[in-house]
Each structure stands twice: as structure tokens, then as C-alpha cells.
Amino acid sequence: xxxxxxxxxxxxxxxxxxxxxxxxxxxxxxxxxxxxxxxxxxxxxxxxxxxxxxxxxxxxxxxxxxxxxxxxxxxxxxxxxxxxxxxxxxxxxxxxxxxxxxxxxxxxxxxxxxxxxxxxxxxxxxxxxxxxxxxxxxxxxxxxxxxxxxxxxxxxxxxxxxxxxxxxxxxxxxxxxxxxxxxxxxxxxxxxxxxxxxxxxxxxxxxxxxxxxxxxxxxxxxxxxxxxxxxxxxxxxxxxxxxxxxxxxxxxxxxxxxxxxxxxxxxxxxxxxxxxxxxxxxxxxxxxxxxxxxx
Amino acid sequence: xxxxxxxxxxxxxxxxxxxxxxxxxxxxxxxxxxxxxxxxxxxxxxxxxxxxxxxxxxxxxxxxxxxxxxxxxxxxxxxxxxxxxxxxxxxxxxxxxxxxxxxxxxxxxxxxxxxxxxxxxxxxxxxxxxxxxxxxxxxxxxxxxxxxxxxxxxxxxxxxxxxxxxxxxxxxxxxxxxxxxxxxxxxxxxxxxxxxxxxxxxxxxxxxxxxxxxxxxxxxxxxxxxxxxxxxxxxxxxxxxxxxxxxxxxxxxxxxxxxxxxxxxxxxxxxxxxxxxxxxxxxxxxxxxxxxxxx
Numbered sequence: 001x002x003x004x005x006x007x008x009x010x011x012x013x014x015x016x017x018x019x020x021x022x023x024x025x026x027x028x029x030x031x032x033x034x035x036x037x038x039x040x041x042x043x044x045x046x047x048x049x050x051x052x053x054x055x056x057x058x059x060x061x062x063x064x065x066x067x068x069x070x071x072x073x074x075x076x077x078x079x080x081x082x083x084x085x086x087x088x089x090x091x092x093x094x095x096x097x098x099x100x101x102x103x104x105x106x107x108x109x110x111x112x113x114x115x116x117x118x119x120x121x122x123x124x125x126x127x128x129x130x131x132x133x134x135x136x137x138x139x140x141x142x143x144x145x146x147x148x149x150x151x152x153x154x155x156x157x158x159x160x161x162x163x164x165x166x167x168x169x170x171x172x173x174x175x176x177x178x179x180x181x182x183x184x185x186x187x188x189x190x191x192x193x194x195x196x197x198x199x200x201x202x203x204x205x206x207x208x209x210x211x212x213x214x215x216x217x218x219x220x221x222x223x224x225x226x227x228x229x230x231x232x233x234x235x236x237x238x239x240x241x242x243x244x245x246x247x248x249x250x251x252x253x254x255x256x257x258x259x260x261x262x263x264x265x266x267x268x269x270x271x272x273x274x275x276x277x278x279x280x281x282x283x284x285x286x287x288x289x290x291x292x293x294x295x
Numbered sequence: 296x297x298x299x300x301x302x303x304x305x306x307x308x309x310x311x312x313x314x315x316x317x318x319x320x321x322x323x324x325x326x327x328x329x330x331x332x333x334x335x336x337x338x339x340x341x342x343x344x345x346x347x348x349x350x351x352x353x354x355x356x357x358x359x360x361x362x363x364x365x366x367x368x369x370x371x372x373x374x375x376x377x378x379x380x381x382x383x384x385x386x387x388x389x390x391x392x393x394x395x396x397x398x399x400x401x402x403x404x405x406x407x408x409x410x411x412x413x414x415x416x417x418x419x420x421x422x423x424x425x426x427x428x429x430x431x432x433x434x435x436x437x438x439x440x441x442x443x444x445x446x447x448x449x450x451x452x453x454x455x456x457x458x459x460x461x462x463x464x465x466x467x468x469x470x471x472x473x474x475x476x477x478x479x480x481x482x483x484x485x486x487x488x489x490x491x492x493x494x495x496x497x498x499x500x501x502x503x504x505x506x507x508x509x510x511x512x513x514x515x516x517x518x519x520x521x522x523x524x525x526x527x528x529x530x531x532x533x534x535x536x537x538x539x540x541x542x543x544x545x546x547x548x549x550x551x552x553x554x555x556x557x558x559x560x561x562x563x564x565x566x567x568x569x570x571x572x573x574x575x576x577x578x579x580x581x582x583x584x585x586x587x588x589x590x
Contacts, residue, residue: 119577160503161577164584168588193539208455244488283584283585288464290584292576
């Protein structure tokens, strides 16, 4: 374990095609590497639009095998730049079996692990249950040259169970590629509350587990292809925080941005010594966490 | 279930004796009731100092039976004012068997339930494992005339498991009597991070469970009776938030204060419909939450 990890994330908007997105991302990956980043997180489904606003079978054409063209391209970039990349892809596992999958590409270009999104949302504008089979690989951090990465995806970010399981398995940092935004018909108060809730839940995981968190969200507006809905104004606001939930870097709501921070793993050790939450968990009294509801 | 609950909490400092504390609290309970409060939360161990800065057998003399003098006195006040009171007491259960226990007093004066603090801290200034046997009653909300109360205590506030178990059992609101403050030798940054972490973790529980939270902390400075430590500057900052973690009321760091808010339970219903986290929990994959560590 190194004493610190130099990290970055790339908040971006959809640029119209996979090629345009990947080209822009590669420029930012180069900038991050040049600035000393060892680990870079990309946003959810970065090589395309957020296509889940409608249910349309042809959208499955966007999916690709893992390993496949995008993971191989990013693997080559990881090797060229000597960095670890965490990327989010639409995985085609078999006909009729697709996942929302994050992959971890080592600085030697190899794919050292993947995580299939476990919690799948489904609400207006985010019709994910049509597209994504819930993950079947559980919650396991991925060992890399810079540390053990607790990779989770988007909707997972609301679940303290997921964060805790990663921390209990020795994750050094939690990473959330994500895609969340506003329905512009909502009131300003509601929009503020939603964005704030999203930040709070993830900083809360940092605190409850004494672990740094990186969350990389989209920005920009994406229209509803059916023309019936209002589209989504992705709220950006990507951030990196330390093990007390303290902000280390924060992005704007409305523009592409490269964020950089240094994660001091010694600070994690110190925070957990004085606030040793893992010591006092009442594992004898948590059985009902395995129930849907206690009724 | 009523559509809303009018709530209050009383942030106070130690006034030198149980009698002085209870007299001041009763004045505030009257003010809260006069202002329409139906439910009032008191801070942790409100009828005395926070005595856990040292380990001293004579401090056990402060403990009392439940029901006992203080629960009966507060029960009478609850009946007189027609309010529900959540109070935190040092419980003597048997010789050598003591708990940190919260009691719920109904507006008819009866004690309708109690909760024994499940997670017990132990760190410099907070030597609680000497005094408090870990609770053996589990995590169960208490039904009252104003709703189902998810009563937890202080160190519990760092545990998403406790909040989740209360929400899964149908709690309408989470309530935390607490006593936490600064070591004045810490840097300003460290003090800011600690206070912020404490707020974040609890607002995070609100978000992750779509549930309002009330947290009532001490304020004021209490010296270390041994004269060896720096004492504790309790940071107040009691608050009430809604199911998106949105602040409804916030107290200052450094003064006694009565906070009031209205908890709109319809808002909880609406928030959970659009962000239905309980629907998508992966209870098939949470077994390792029952382990100390996944090694």
C-alpha cells in the first residue's frame, strides 16, 4: 500500500458519438497523467448518451463484449500513460443478457477486474431495469497497483450496504461512475434538495466507513429521444472527499471538468483509530438487514 | 398515522445538578408545548454531566432504575403538557449492570418503550465501555400516538445498519440524543471536519432511508474531573432534517436552544416513491454485513 494515491476524475457531457466522447476523454486522461494522476475515474456510460430515457430494443446495439473494443482501447491508453483507469461500459454478456459494468484497467494495459452494477433503478427518465440485468458478482474491491478499489455504479451510491461491504473487504477508496440529473419541471427547491441528497449520501458513506470517495457524474442536457419527456439536465457536481467526508475537490454543475486530488491513506488510518466504527459493529444484531422489510 | 408531526428538541448545557438541569428542561418543554410541539427530544444524559471523561466507580451512583424518579417525573410532565417526550437516562438494571437507555413517555404519562444504546464507544474523553453494557434489546421503533419512533443514541449515529433496521421496521423518524464535542487541542480544520462528519453521517441516514432525522446534542464546556484532559467543548449543532436530508432547523454550536419543526410524513411517502431505495436492496448479496471483516 502506498501512503497516498494521486487521483483524478473526468466529468464530461455527451458529445454526439462514442468516437467524439472517447477522443475528448483521452485528451483529459493525458492531462490527468501529465499532472501526476495515478488513478482516473470516468463517468457512467461515458462512451455514449445516457440511453435509458426510453425503452427501445435498438439501444442494445450500443452494448459490447468485455473485453471488447472500448475496454481494449482504454487499456492501451492506460498502458501508454501508465495510469489506472476505471471505466463504465454497457456490457453484452449474451443475447438478452446485458449489464452495466465497470472495468478496471491497469497501467500495464491489462484488465484486472470488473464490477457489474448490483442495484438497478427504474423511474421516469431512468428506465434501467429494461436494459441492465442486476449484477451477479457481489461487492468485491479490485486490487490494483495503487490500492484496492471499491468500484460501485450510480444507483449503488444510495446504499450504505454496498459501501460497507466494500470497506469490510478492505477497499482503500470508493469509486462511483454515475449519471444523474434534474427534471427541469421540478421546483428549484426540489432540485436543490435532490442534488444535495446525492452528495450527502455519498459523503455519508465516506464518514461511516472512514474511507475516501470519488464520484464522477455527467453534465449537460440530454433530450428525451421520444420527445415526450423533458430530458435530463445532468447536474455534474462530481467530487472527491476524504474519510471524514471532507471535500478535496468539487466540480461545477454545468461544464466538463477534470478534478484532481491526493488521497492520503495515512489519514484514513488515523481517522479510523480515533473513530473506530468497525470495532463496535453489532454483528450479532444485524440479521434483519437480510430482509426486504421487517413486517 | 397523522400527516405531520410537530416536533422540537432541547439543546442544553450542564447546569451543575440534576435538579437544575431538569428545571431548565421543564421550562423549555413548556415552551415547546405552548408552541404546538407534539414530540420533544432531549439530549443524551440530560439530567447530569457527561461523566464518561474518567473511569470512576462512584459515577455509577448517578444511575437510576427505569421506571424510576426521572422517568416518572418526565412522565408526569408529558401528561401535564400532553406531549410525547424522548429522554436519555443512565439505567441501573442490576448491581454491575448499567445501560445508556432512552425512554419514550406518552402524553398520558405512561412509558411506552425504551431503547438501550447498542453501539458503545470508547476513546479518549468518552470512556463509555466502562459504564454502559451494550444494549440487548435490538433495534425496534417505538409506537406512540404521534408515530413510530426510531430512537437511537449517540454512537449509533455513525452506523447505517442501525438507521436501516429502524427504517425497515417502519420508523417514521429517527431520533438521536447525543453528546459529542471537540478536543480544543485539535486544529480548527480537524474540528470543522469532525463536526461536519457528524452532521453528514446523520443526514446521510435520512437520505438513504427517506426518513426525517432529529439529533439533539449538548453544548457548553465540561471540564475533565481528573484535571488531566482538556475537557470537552460540546459542539451543539443539533438539527432536524427531512427525508432528503434537507435541514428544517439547525442550532448554534455554543448556546442552549429550543428547535422546532414540522415533519411532513406525506413528503416521506413522495420521496420514497420517486427514489424507492427499499425496493432495490440486494438482500441476496448482503450476508457479509454480519461479519466483523471480510478477510
